[in-house]
Amino acid sequence: MNEEVHIIMKIIVTKDNIEGGTKAFEIIKKGMENGDKVLGLATGSSPIPMYDDMCDSDLDFSDMTSINLDEYYGLKPDNDQSYHYFMQKHLFDKKPFKHSYIPNGMAKDIDEEVDRYNDIIAANPIDIQILGIGRNGHIAFNEPGTPFGSLTHKVQLTESTIKANSRFFDNEDEVPRQAICMGIKSIMQSKKIVLLAFGESKQDAVKALVEGPVTEEVPASILQDHPDVTVICDEVAAAKLDPKYRK
Numbered sequence: 001m002n003e004e005v006h007i008i009m010k011i012i013v014t015k016d017n018i019e020g021g022t023k024a025f026e027i028i029k030k031g032m033e034n035g036d037k038v039l040g041l042a043t044g045s046s047p048i049p050m051y052d053d054m055c056d057s058d059l060d061f062s063d064m065t066s067i068n069l070d071e072y073y074g075l076k077p078d079n080d081q082s083y084h085y086f087m088q089k090h091l092f093d094k095k096p097f098k099h100s101y102i103p104n105g106m107a108k109d110i111d112e113e114v115d116r117y118n119d120i121i122a123a124n125p126i127d128i129q130i131l132g133i134g135r136n137g138h139i140a141f142n143e144p145g146t147p148f149g150s151l152t153h154k155v156q157l158t159e160s161t162i163k164a165n166s167r168f169f170d171n172e173d174e175v176p177r178q179a180i181c182m183g184i185k186s187i188m189q190s191k192k193i194v195l196l197a198f199g200e201s202k203q204d205a206v207k208a209l210v211e212g213p214v215t216e217e218v219p220a221s222i223l224q225d226h227p228d229v230t231v232i233c234d235e236v237a238a239a240k241l242d243p244k245y246r247k
Ligand SMILES: N[C@@H]1[C@@H](O)[C@H](O)[C@@H](COP(=O)(O)O)O[C@@H]1O
Pocket: 042, 043, 044, 045, 046, 047, 069, 070, 131, 132, 133, 134, 139, 140, 141, 161, 165
């Protein structure tokens, strides 16, 4: 256990995901007041309450840039399971940004798409990166074993992720097996990181993220080495944490 790391990582335990979403929204709001221009955005159920707060707010994002973490490979943007569709529905329809970037899941030439996305990230340094966490400790679609030095890449999803994400599809067979995803190195280059984790299924991942060794087997554990990380989790997700982190 690295004591120095725990002084840096800020942990906010909330009653539920709604309160957690509001905490994350407040961080974004404050960041924008201080001149932040680029938000790194995530999909999944965890950030939805935060997006609801953003949509209900009077904040104007029309001068902002957003960069999403990932997209399923092989899903068209109008497929209701694609992350393009998700972002339109939960945020961009109500709050358009000046520029919004999401990996192109239909790209024929993967190498070209990877280069394009890395160039976008390099040209738009991320001020605040929002993250969820997978049950196996993945961040974005960076599965266990992904090198910490990775940039944007095509990934093979693990059985654990396919199973977990099948709740959004009609059945497990429909879950794409591959995705295009921002790499861990790029995520770590964000100025500030806010990770959201809610519910019982995230208990082990949250414990490993906060208390476990920094290992590529738990991609999120690298966040212990980032200077500005806030973990926002509900009481249930935080239940296995050492009480000293559950304030
Ligand atoms: N690619 C996404 C991740 O970015 C997300 O963090 C994770 C958890 O999703 P949820 O928030 O629905 O639990 O799901 C997917 O695998």
